[in-house]
Amino acid sequence: MAKIRQNLVLHGTVANKGIAFGKLSFVKRADIGHEKKEIKNTKAECARFEKARLHAITQLGALYDASLEKLGEQNAVVFQIHQMMLEDPDYVSSIIDVITKEHSNAEYAVTVVAQKFEKQFLEMDNDYMRGRAADIVDISRRINEILMMHDGVLNNKGISYNHEGSVVLAADDLVPSETVQLDQKAVSGIVTSKGSNRSHTAIFARTMGIPTIVCVGDSLTEDLEGHFVIVDGNSGRIYVDPDKETIERFSEIKKTVDVQNSHLEEFRGKPTLTRSGNKINLYANSGSLADLELIKASDAEGIGLFRSEYIFMQASDY
Known part of the structure:
Protein backbone atom coordinates (compact mmCIF):
# COMPACT_ATOMS: atom_id res chain seq x y z
CA MET A 1 0.00 0.00 0.00
CA ALA A 30 -14.78 -8.69 -14.62
CA ASP A 31 -12.41 -7.94 -17.49
CA ILE A 32 -14.58 -7.63 -20.58
CA GLY A 33 -12.66 -7.50 -23.82
CA HIS A 34 -14.00 -5.06 -26.41
CA GLU A 35 -11.32 -5.49 -29.06
CA LYS A 36 -12.56 -5.60 -32.61
CA LYS A 37 -12.59 -9.00 -34.29
CA GLU A 38 -13.41 -9.70 -37.94
CA ILE A 39 -16.59 -11.74 -38.38
CA LYS A 40 -17.38 -13.46 -41.68
CA ASN A 41 -20.88 -14.66 -40.82
CA THR A 42 -22.49 -11.38 -39.75
CA LYS A 43 -25.98 -12.89 -39.81
CA ALA A 44 -24.98 -15.42 -37.14
CA GLU A 45 -23.30 -12.65 -35.13
CA CYS A 46 -26.47 -10.54 -35.24
CA ALA A 47 -28.39 -13.57 -33.97
CA ARG A 48 -25.81 -13.95 -31.17
CA PHE A 49 -26.38 -10.32 -30.17
CA GLU A 50 -30.17 -10.77 -30.30
CA LYS A 51 -29.99 -13.81 -28.01
CA ALA A 52 -27.94 -11.83 -25.47
CA ARG A 53 -30.30 -8.84 -25.72
CA LEU A 54 -33.35 -11.01 -24.92
CA HIS A 55 -31.45 -12.64 -22.05
CA ALA A 56 -30.67 -9.15 -20.67
CA ILE A 57 -34.36 -8.18 -20.79
CA THR A 58 -35.22 -11.31 -18.79
CA GLN A 59 -32.50 -10.53 -16.22
CA LEU A 60 -33.82 -6.99 -15.79
CA GLY A 61 -37.32 -8.32 -15.14
CA ALA A 62 -35.96 -10.46 -12.32
CA LEU A 63 -33.93 -7.52 -10.98
CA TYR A 64 -37.05 -5.34 -10.96
CA ASP A 65 -38.93 -7.92 -8.88
CA ALA A 66 -36.01 -8.28 -6.45
CA SER A 67 -35.69 -4.50 -6.05
CA LEU A 68 -39.32 -3.73 -5.24
CA GLU A 69 -38.99 -4.37 -1.51
CA LYS A 70 -35.52 -2.87 -1.21
CA LEU A 71 -36.09 0.32 -3.20
CA GLY A 72 -39.83 0.74 -3.63
CA GLU A 73 -41.76 0.95 -6.89
CA GLN A 74 -40.59 4.45 -7.83
CA ASN A 75 -36.93 3.39 -7.83
CA ALA A 76 -37.25 -0.22 -9.01
CA VAL A 77 -39.02 1.02 -12.15
CA VAL A 78 -35.62 2.02 -13.57
CA PHE A 79 -35.07 -1.64 -14.46
CA GLN A 80 -38.27 -1.59 -16.50
CA ILE A 81 -36.94 1.53 -18.20
CA HIS A 82 -33.73 -0.38 -18.95
CA GLN A 83 -35.84 -3.11 -20.57
CA MET A 84 -37.45 -0.46 -22.78
CA MET A 85 -34.02 0.96 -23.69
CA LEU A 86 -32.98 -2.52 -24.82
CA GLU A 87 -35.99 -2.53 -27.12
CA ASP A 88 -35.30 0.92 -28.54
CA PRO A 89 -35.11 0.58 -32.36
CA ASP A 90 -32.37 3.23 -32.70
CA TYR A 91 -30.10 1.50 -30.14
CA VAL A 92 -30.68 -2.00 -31.53
CA SER A 93 -30.38 -1.05 -35.21
CA SER A 94 -27.19 0.93 -34.53
CA ILE A 95 -25.54 -2.20 -33.11
CA ILE A 96 -26.79 -4.37 -35.98
CA ASP A 97 -25.41 -1.80 -38.46
CA VAL A 98 -21.92 -1.88 -36.92
CA ILE A 99 -21.87 -5.70 -36.96
CA THR A 100 -23.11 -5.86 -40.57
CA LYS A 101 -21.19 -2.98 -42.16
CA GLU A 102 -17.89 -3.42 -40.31
CA HIS A 103 -18.01 -7.24 -40.08
CA SER A 104 -17.28 -6.84 -36.37
CA ASN A 105 -18.02 -8.95 -33.31
CA ALA A 106 -21.08 -8.07 -31.20
CA GLU A 107 -19.05 -6.99 -28.14
CA TYR A 108 -17.21 -4.35 -30.15
CA ALA A 109 -20.43 -3.13 -31.78
CA VAL A 110 -22.20 -2.81 -28.42
CA THR A 111 -19.25 -0.87 -26.99
CA VAL A 112 -19.03 1.54 -29.94
CA VAL A 113 -22.76 2.29 -29.89
CA ALA A 114 -22.78 2.65 -26.10
CA GLN A 115 -19.95 5.21 -26.26
CA LYS A 116 -21.82 7.14 -28.96
CA PHE A 117 -25.08 7.30 -26.96
CA GLU A 118 -23.26 8.00 -23.69
CA LYS A 119 -21.47 10.97 -25.30
CA GLN A 120 -24.77 12.34 -26.59
CA PHE A 121 -26.34 12.21 -23.12
CA LEU A 122 -23.30 13.74 -21.38
CA GLU A 123 -23.32 16.69 -23.80
CA MET A 124 -26.94 17.58 -22.98
CA ASP A 125 -27.69 20.72 -20.96
CA ASN A 126 -30.19 19.01 -18.66
CA ASP A 127 -28.74 17.41 -15.48
CA TYR A 128 -31.36 14.68 -15.49
CA MET A 129 -30.58 13.69 -19.08
CA ARG A 130 -26.83 13.69 -18.39
CA GLY A 131 -27.56 11.23 -15.60
CA ARG A 132 -29.05 8.82 -18.16
CA ALA A 133 -25.58 8.21 -19.59
CA ALA A 134 -25.04 5.71 -16.76
CA ASP A 135 -28.16 3.81 -17.89
CA ILE A 136 -26.71 3.35 -21.39
CA VAL A 137 -23.45 2.10 -19.88
CA ASP A 138 -25.39 -0.27 -17.61
CA ILE A 139 -27.48 -1.98 -20.30
CA SER A 140 -24.52 -2.22 -22.70
CA ARG A 141 -22.22 -3.72 -20.07
CA ARG A 142 -24.96 -6.21 -19.24
CA ILE A 143 -25.22 -7.36 -22.87
CA ASN A 144 -21.45 -7.76 -23.18
CA GLU A 145 -21.27 -9.75 -19.94
CA ILE A 146 -24.01 -12.06 -21.22
CA LEU A 147 -22.26 -12.47 -24.58
CA MET A 148 -19.13 -13.59 -22.76
CA MET A 149 -21.12 -15.81 -20.39
CA HIS A 150 -22.70 -17.56 -23.38
CA ASP A 151 -19.19 -18.17 -24.74
CA GLY A 152 -18.03 -19.56 -21.39
CA VAL A 153 -15.43 -16.78 -21.03
CA LEU A 154 -17.04 -15.06 -18.06
CA ASN A 155 -18.60 -16.37 -14.86
CA ASN A 156 -21.25 -13.83 -13.87
CA LYS A 157 -20.30 -12.83 -10.31
CA GLY A 158 -20.87 -9.08 -10.60
CA GLU A 266 -40.21 8.97 19.06
CA PHE A 267 -42.55 11.02 16.85
CA ARG A 268 -43.74 8.05 14.80
CA GLY A 269 -47.48 7.67 15.19
CA LYS A 270 -47.97 11.14 16.66
CA PRO A 271 -49.89 14.00 15.00
CA THR A 272 -47.77 16.32 12.85
CA LEU A 273 -48.04 19.67 14.63
CA THR A 274 -45.99 22.85 14.70
CA ARG A 275 -44.86 24.20 18.07
CA SER A 276 -47.75 26.64 17.94
CA GLY A 277 -50.21 23.76 17.52
CA ASN A 278 -50.96 24.05 13.79
CA LYS A 279 -51.69 20.75 12.04
CA ILE A 280 -49.45 19.94 9.04
CA ASN A 281 -50.31 17.10 6.66
CA LEU A 282 -47.21 15.00 5.95
CA TYR A 283 -47.79 13.25 2.62
CA ALA A 284 -45.75 10.76 0.59
CA ASN A 285 -45.02 10.11 -3.09
CA SER A 286 -46.37 6.89 -4.58
CA GLY A 287 -46.12 5.05 -7.88
CA SER A 288 -48.13 1.90 -7.19
CA LEU A 289 -49.91 -0.23 -4.60
CA ALA A 290 -46.54 -1.80 -3.81
CA ASP A 291 -45.47 1.48 -2.15
CA LEU A 292 -48.29 1.51 0.38
CA GLU A 293 -46.63 -0.68 3.03
CA LEU A 294 -43.50 1.50 2.98
CA ILE A 295 -45.63 4.65 3.17
CA LYS A 296 -47.56 3.32 6.16
CA ALA A 297 -44.33 2.27 7.87
CA SER A 298 -42.98 5.81 7.32
CA ASP A 299 -46.05 7.23 9.09
CA ALA A 300 -47.22 9.38 6.17
CA GLU A 301 -50.74 10.77 6.44
CA GLY A 302 -51.70 10.43 2.80
CA ILE A 303 -50.52 10.54 -0.81
CA GLY A 304 -49.26 13.94 -1.94
CA LEU A 305 -47.97 12.96 -5.39
CA PHE A 306 -49.23 9.93 -7.27
CA ARG A 307 -46.94 8.97 -10.16
CA SER A 308 -49.60 7.62 -12.53
CA GLU A 309 -47.10 7.19 -15.40
CA TYR A 310 -45.68 4.10 -13.67
CA ILE A 311 -49.09 2.41 -13.88
CA PHE A 312 -49.15 3.10 -17.65
CA MET A 313 -45.60 1.77 -18.07
CA GLN A 314 -46.51 -1.54 -16.44
CA ALA A 315 -49.78 -2.04 -18.32
CA SER A 316 -49.98 -4.14 -21.48
CA ASP A 317 -53.08 -2.30 -22.75
CA TYR A 318 -55.19 0.75 -21.98
Whole structure:
Protein backbone atom coordinates (compact mmCIF):
# COMPACT_ATOMS: atom_id res chain seq x y z
CA MET A 1 0.00 0.00 0.00
CA ALA A 2 1.45 3.34 -1.10
CA LYS A 3 2.27 5.92 1.55
CA ILE A 4 -0.09 8.88 1.36
CA ARG A 5 0.30 12.25 3.02
CA GLN A 6 -1.77 12.22 6.21
CA ASN A 7 -4.93 14.33 6.15
CA LEU A 8 -5.09 14.38 2.35
CA VAL A 9 -8.51 15.80 1.47
CA LEU A 10 -10.38 15.02 -1.76
CA HIS A 11 -13.35 17.10 -2.90
CA GLY A 12 -16.49 16.09 -4.77
CA THR A 13 -20.23 16.65 -5.10
CA VAL A 14 -22.61 15.40 -2.41
CA ALA A 15 -25.05 12.77 -3.71
CA ASN A 16 -26.24 11.59 -0.30
CA LYS A 17 -25.51 13.12 3.09
CA GLY A 18 -24.04 11.32 6.08
CA ILE A 19 -20.72 10.31 7.61
CA ALA A 20 -18.96 7.06 6.70
CA PHE A 21 -15.72 5.42 7.86
CA GLY A 22 -13.84 2.57 6.22
CA LYS A 23 -10.99 1.35 4.06
CA LEU A 24 -11.15 2.56 0.48
CA SER A 25 -11.91 -0.38 -1.81
CA PHE A 26 -11.93 0.07 -5.58
CA VAL A 27 -14.53 -1.87 -7.55
CA LYS A 28 -13.11 -4.95 -9.23
CA ARG A 29 -15.11 -5.72 -12.33
CA ALA A 30 -14.78 -8.69 -14.62
CA ASP A 31 -12.41 -7.94 -17.49
CA ILE A 32 -14.58 -7.63 -20.58
CA GLY A 33 -12.66 -7.50 -23.82
CA HIS A 34 -14.00 -5.06 -26.41
CA GLU A 35 -11.32 -5.49 -29.06
CA LYS A 36 -12.56 -5.60 -32.61
CA LYS A 37 -12.59 -9.00 -34.29
CA GLU A 38 -13.41 -9.70 -37.94
CA ILE A 39 -16.59 -11.74 -38.38
CA LYS A 40 -17.38 -13.46 -41.68
CA ASN A 41 -20.88 -14.66 -40.82
CA THR A 42 -22.49 -11.38 -39.75
CA LYS A 43 -25.98 -12.89 -39.81
CA ALA A 44 -24.98 -15.42 -37.14
CA GLU A 45 -23.30 -12.65 -35.13
CA CYS A 46 -26.47 -10.54 -35.24
CA ALA A 47 -28.39 -13.57 -33.97
CA ARG A 48 -25.81 -13.95 -31.17
CA PHE A 49 -26.38 -10.32 -30.17
CA GLU A 50 -30.17 -10.77 -30.30
CA LYS A 51 -29.99 -13.81 -28.01
CA ALA A 52 -27.94 -11.83 -25.47
CA ARG A 53 -30.30 -8.84 -25.72
CA LEU A 54 -33.35 -11.01 -24.92
CA HIS A 55 -31.45 -12.64 -22.05
CA ALA A 56 -30.67 -9.15 -20.67
CA ILE A 57 -34.36 -8.18 -20.79
CA THR A 58 -35.22 -11.31 -18.79
CA GLN A 59 -32.50 -10.53 -16.22
CA LEU A 60 -33.82 -6.99 -15.79
CA GLY A 61 -37.32 -8.32 -15.14
CA ALA A 62 -35.96 -10.46 -12.32
CA LEU A 63 -33.93 -7.52 -10.98
CA TYR A 64 -37.05 -5.34 -10.96
CA ASP A 65 -38.93 -7.92 -8.88
CA ALA A 66 -36.01 -8.28 -6.45
CA SER A 67 -35.69 -4.50 -6.05
CA LEU A 68 -39.32 -3.73 -5.24
CA GLU A 69 -38.99 -4.37 -1.51
CA LYS A 70 -35.52 -2.87 -1.21
CA LEU A 71 -36.09 0.32 -3.20
CA GLY A 72 -39.83 0.74 -3.63
CA GLU A 73 -41.76 0.95 -6.89
CA GLN A 74 -40.59 4.45 -7.83
CA ASN A 75 -36.93 3.39 -7.83
CA ALA A 76 -37.25 -0.22 -9.01
CA VAL A 77 -39.02 1.02 -12.15
CA VAL A 78 -35.62 2.02 -13.57
CA PHE A 79 -35.07 -1.64 -14.46
CA GLN A 80 -38.27 -1.59 -16.50
CA ILE A 81 -36.94 1.53 -18.20
CA HIS A 82 -33.73 -0.38 -18.95
CA GLN A 83 -35.84 -3.11 -20.57
CA MET A 84 -37.45 -0.46 -22.78
CA MET A 85 -34.02 0.96 -23.69
CA LEU A 86 -32.98 -2.52 -24.82
CA GLU A 87 -35.99 -2.53 -27.12
CA ASP A 88 -35.30 0.92 -28.54
CA PRO A 89 -35.11 0.58 -32.36
CA ASP A 90 -32.37 3.23 -32.70
CA TYR A 91 -30.10 1.50 -30.14
CA VAL A 92 -30.68 -2.00 -31.53
CA SER A 93 -30.38 -1.05 -35.21
CA SER A 94 -27.19 0.93 -34.53
CA ILE A 95 -25.54 -2.20 -33.11
CA ILE A 96 -26.79 -4.37 -35.98
CA ASP A 97 -25.41 -1.80 -38.46
CA VAL A 98 -21.92 -1.88 -36.92
CA ILE A 99 -21.87 -5.70 -36.96
CA THR A 100 -23.11 -5.86 -40.57
CA LYS A 101 -21.19 -2.98 -42.16
CA GLU A 102 -17.89 -3.42 -40.31
CA HIS A 103 -18.01 -7.24 -40.08
CA SER A 104 -17.28 -6.84 -36.37
CA ASN A 105 -18.02 -8.95 -33.31
CA ALA A 106 -21.08 -8.07 -31.20
CA GLU A 107 -19.05 -6.99 -28.14
CA TYR A 108 -17.21 -4.35 -30.15
CA ALA A 109 -20.43 -3.13 -31.78
CA VAL A 110 -22.20 -2.81 -28.42
CA THR A 111 -19.25 -0.87 -26.99
CA VAL A 112 -19.03 1.54 -29.94
CA VAL A 113 -22.76 2.29 -29.89
CA ALA A 114 -22.78 2.65 -26.10
CA GLN A 115 -19.95 5.21 -26.26
CA LYS A 116 -21.82 7.14 -28.96
CA PHE A 117 -25.08 7.30 -26.96
CA GLU A 118 -23.26 8.00 -23.69
CA LYS A 119 -21.47 10.97 -25.30
CA GLN A 120 -24.77 12.34 -26.59
CA PHE A 121 -26.34 12.21 -23.12
CA LEU A 122 -23.30 13.74 -21.38
CA GLU A 123 -23.32 16.69 -23.80
CA MET A 124 -26.94 17.58 -22.98
CA ASP A 125 -27.69 20.72 -20.96
CA ASN A 126 -30.19 19.01 -18.66
CA ASP A 127 -28.74 17.41 -15.48
CA TYR A 128 -31.36 14.68 -15.49
CA MET A 129 -30.58 13.69 -19.08
CA ARG A 130 -26.83 13.69 -18.39
CA GLY A 131 -27.56 11.23 -15.60
CA ARG A 132 -29.05 8.82 -18.16
CA ALA A 133 -25.58 8.21 -19.59
CA ALA A 134 -25.04 5.71 -16.76
CA ASP A 135 -28.16 3.81 -17.89
CA ILE A 136 -26.71 3.35 -21.39
CA VAL A 137 -23.45 2.10 -19.88
CA ASP A 138 -25.39 -0.27 -17.61
CA ILE A 139 -27.48 -1.98 -20.30
CA SER A 140 -24.52 -2.22 -22.70
CA ARG A 141 -22.22 -3.72 -20.07
CA ARG A 142 -24.96 -6.21 -19.24
CA ILE A 143 -25.22 -7.36 -22.87
CA ASN A 144 -21.45 -7.76 -23.18
CA GLU A 145 -21.27 -9.75 -19.94
CA ILE A 146 -24.01 -12.06 -21.22
CA LEU A 147 -22.26 -12.47 -24.58
CA MET A 148 -19.13 -13.59 -22.76
CA MET A 149 -21.12 -15.81 -20.39
CA HIS A 150 -22.70 -17.56 -23.38
CA ASP A 151 -19.19 -18.17 -24.74
CA GLY A 152 -18.03 -19.56 -21.39
CA VAL A 153 -15.43 -16.78 -21.03
CA LEU A 154 -17.04 -15.06 -18.06
CA ASN A 155 -18.60 -16.37 -14.86
CA ASN A 156 -21.25 -13.83 -13.87
CA LYS A 157 -20.30 -12.83 -10.31
CA GLY A 158 -20.87 -9.08 -10.60
CA ILE A 159 -18.55 -6.63 -8.87
CA SER A 160 -16.33 -7.57 -5.95
CA TYR A 161 -14.26 -5.59 -3.46
CA ASN A 162 -11.41 -6.19 -1.05
CA HIS A 163 -10.93 -5.80 2.73
CA GLU A 164 -12.97 -7.11 5.65
CA GLY A 165 -15.27 -4.95 7.74
CA SER A 166 -16.75 -1.68 6.55
CA VAL A 167 -15.45 -0.43 3.22
CA VAL A 168 -15.92 2.80 1.30
CA LEU A 169 -16.50 1.69 -2.26
CA ALA A 170 -14.60 3.64 -4.94
CA ALA A 171 -15.15 3.55 -8.70
CA ASP A 172 -15.13 5.67 -11.83
CA ASP A 173 -18.90 5.39 -11.54
CA LEU A 174 -21.49 2.84 -10.46
CA VAL A 175 -24.42 1.83 -12.60
CA PRO A 176 -27.88 1.24 -11.08
CA SER A 177 -27.73 -2.57 -11.21
CA GLU A 178 -24.41 -2.55 -9.33
CA THR A 179 -25.65 -0.15 -6.65
CA VAL A 180 -28.85 -2.04 -5.87
CA GLN A 181 -26.90 -5.28 -5.35
CA LEU A 182 -24.39 -3.83 -2.86
CA ASP A 183 -24.09 -5.44 0.56
CA GLN A 184 -25.27 -2.64 2.87
CA LYS A 185 -23.64 -4.33 5.86
CA ALA A 186 -20.23 -4.16 4.18
CA VAL A 187 -20.41 -0.87 2.24
CA SER A 188 -20.50 2.16 4.53
CA GLY A 189 -19.97 4.79 1.83
CA ILE A 190 -19.52 5.37 -1.92
CA VAL A 191 -17.14 7.72 -3.76
CA THR A 192 -16.84 8.03 -7.54
CA SER A 193 -14.57 10.03 -9.83
CA LYS A 194 -17.41 10.66 -12.31
CA GLY A 195 -21.19 10.36 -12.03
CA SER A 196 -24.00 12.75 -11.16
CA ASN A 197 -26.00 13.55 -8.05
CA ARG A 198 -29.11 13.27 -10.27
CA SER A 199 -28.36 9.73 -11.50
CA HIS A 200 -30.36 6.65 -10.55
CA THR A 201 -27.29 5.44 -8.67
CA ALA A 202 -27.37 8.55 -6.46
CA ILE A 203 -31.09 8.10 -5.90
CA PHE A 204 -30.55 4.45 -4.95
CA ALA A 205 -27.77 5.44 -2.52
CA ARG A 206 -30.16 7.89 -0.83
CA THR A 207 -32.87 5.24 -0.57
CA MET A 208 -30.37 2.74 0.87
CA GLY A 209 -28.96 5.35 3.28
CA ILE A 210 -25.35 5.15 2.03
CA PRO A 211 -23.33 8.42 2.26
CA THR A 212 -22.17 9.14 -1.29
CA ILE A 213 -19.86 11.65 -2.98
CA VAL A 214 -19.53 11.82 -6.78
CA CYS A 215 -17.44 13.81 -9.29
CA VAL A 216 -14.23 13.57 -7.25
CA GLY A 217 -12.24 13.66 -10.48
CA ASP A 218 -8.68 12.51 -11.18
CA SER A 219 -7.66 12.80 -7.53
CA LEU A 220 -9.45 9.50 -6.80
CA THR A 221 -6.58 7.23 -7.79
CA GLU A 222 -6.08 3.50 -7.23
CA ASP A 223 -2.95 4.05 -5.13
CA LEU A 224 -5.42 5.01 -2.36
CA GLU A 225 -6.65 1.40 -2.25
CA GLY A 226 -6.82 0.12 1.34
CA HIS A 227 -6.29 3.51 3.01
CA PHE A 228 -8.66 4.48 5.80
CA VAL A 229 -10.98 7.33 4.84
CA ILE A 230 -13.76 9.44 6.27
CA VAL A 231 -16.57 10.35 3.86
CA ASP A 232 -18.19 13.63 4.86
CA GLY A 233 -21.41 13.54 2.88
CA ASN A 234 -22.37 16.95 4.27
CA SER A 235 -19.48 18.95 2.79
CA GLY A 236 -18.41 16.69 -0.12
CA ARG A 237 -14.96 16.02 1.38
CA ILE A 238 -13.10 12.70 1.70
CA TYR A 239 -10.36 12.61 4.34
CA VAL A 240 -7.59 10.11 3.53
CA ASP A 241 -5.56 8.71 6.47
CA PRO A 242 -7.02 11.33 8.85
CA ASP A 243 -5.25 12.11 12.12
CA LYS A 244 -6.67 11.15 15.51
CA GLU A 245 -8.23 14.56 16.07
CA THR A 246 -10.13 14.43 12.75
CA ILE A 247 -11.38 10.90 13.44
CA GLU A 248 -12.62 11.90 16.89
CA ARG A 249 -14.32 15.02 15.51
CA PHE A 250 -16.28 13.12 12.85
CA SER A 251 -17.06 10.28 15.25
CA GLU A 252 -18.78 12.85 17.49
CA ILE A 253 -20.64 14.34 14.51
CA LYS A 254 -21.86 10.88 13.44
CA LYS A 255 -22.87 10.04 17.00
CA THR A 256 -24.93 13.26 17.21
CA VAL A 257 -26.67 12.51 13.88
CA ASP A 258 -27.43 8.93 14.99
CA VAL A 259 -28.96 10.23 18.22
CA GLN A 260 -31.05 12.76 16.29
CA ASN A 261 -32.34 10.05 13.94
CA SER A 262 -33.16 7.85 16.91
CA HIS A 263 -34.97 10.77 18.55
CA LEU A 264 -37.09 11.24 15.41
CA GLU A 265 -38.46 7.71 15.90
CA GLU A 266 -40.21 8.97 19.06
CA PHE A 267 -42.55 11.02 16.85
CA ARG A 268 -43.74 8.05 14.80
CA GLY A 269 -47.48 7.67 15.19
CA LYS A 270 -47.97 11.14 16.66
CA PRO A 271 -49.89 14.00 15.00
CA THR A 272 -47.77 16.32 12.85
CA LEU A 273 -48.04 19.67 14.63
CA THR A 274 -45.99 22.85 14.70
CA ARG A 275 -44.86 24.20 18.07
CA SER A 276 -47.75 26.64 17.94
CA GLY A 277 -50.21 23.76 17.52
CA ASN A 278 -50.96 24.05 13.79
CA LYS A 279 -51.69 20.75 12.04
CA ILE A 280 -49.45 19.94 9.04
CA ASN A 281 -50.31 17.10 6.66
CA LEU A 282 -47.21 15.00 5.95
CA TYR A 283 -47.79 13.25 2.62
CA ALA A 284 -45.75 10.76 0.59
CA ASN A 285 -45.02 10.11 -3.09
CA SER A 286 -46.37 6.89 -4.58
CA GLY A 287 -46.12 5.05 -7.88
CA SER A 288 -48.13 1.90 -7.19
CA LEU A 289 -49.91 -0.23 -4.60
CA ALA A 290 -46.54 -1.80 -3.81
CA ASP A 291 -45.47 1.48 -2.15
CA LEU A 292 -48.29 1.51 0.38
CA GLU A 293 -46.63 -0.68 3.03
CA LEU A 294 -43.50 1.50 2.98
CA ILE A 295 -45.63 4.65 3.17
CA LYS A 296 -47.56 3.32 6.16
CA ALA A 297 -44.33 2.27 7.87
CA SER A 298 -42.98 5.81 7.32
CA ASP A 299 -46.05 7.23 9.09
CA ALA A 300 -47.22 9.38 6.17
CA GLU A 301 -50.74 10.77 6.44
CA GLY A 302 -51.70 10.43 2.80
CA ILE A 303 -50.52 10.54 -0.81
CA GLY A 304 -49.26 13.94 -1.94
CA LEU A 305 -47.97 12.96 -5.39
CA PHE A 306 -49.23 9.93 -7.27
CA ARG A 307 -46.94 8.97 -10.16
CA SER A 308 -49.60 7.62 -12.53
CA GLU A 309 -47.10 7.19 -15.40
CA TYR A 310 -45.68 4.10 -13.67
CA ILE A 311 -49.09 2.41 -13.88
CA PHE A 312 -49.15 3.10 -17.65
CA MET A 313 -45.60 1.77 -18.07
CA GLN A 314 -46.51 -1.54 -16.44
CA ALA A 315 -49.78 -2.04 -18.32
CA SER A 316 -49.98 -4.14 -21.48
CA ASP A 317 -53.08 -2.30 -22.75
CA TYR A 318 -55.19 0.75 -21.98
